[in-house]
Amino acid sequence: MAKKQTFEKAMEKLEAIVGDLEAGDATLDMALKKFEEGVKLSRFCSEKLDEMEQRISVLLKDNSGEITEKTIRFDEDENMNNGSI
Numbered sequence: 001m002a003k004k005q006t007f008e009k010a011m012e013k014l015e016a017i018v019g020d021l022e023a024g025d026a027t028l029d030m031a032l033k034k035f036e037e038g039v040k041l042s043r044f045c046s047e048k049l050d051e052m053e054q055r056i057s058v059l060l061k062d063n064s065g066e067i068t069e070k071t072i073r074f075d076e077d078e079n080m081n082n083g084s085i
Helices: 007-023 028-059 076-082
Strands: none
Touching: 007 028
């Protein structure tokens, strides 16, 4: 049974692939396979981010159906401690 891919797992794999390719230890064939896998993971992550952006846009629509742009700031130190955005 295949596990469902998540954005976080795909990013972890992508970071590992980048590290492997930067190390330069792989054969040309292996490097190409890793590159191909990295491209697939990158596309998956990009699609997930696009989906999230669309969902956020829906959440930001006002009663008249207009999207109100809001800047969401994320101050890592402050908000990570109190759980707010």
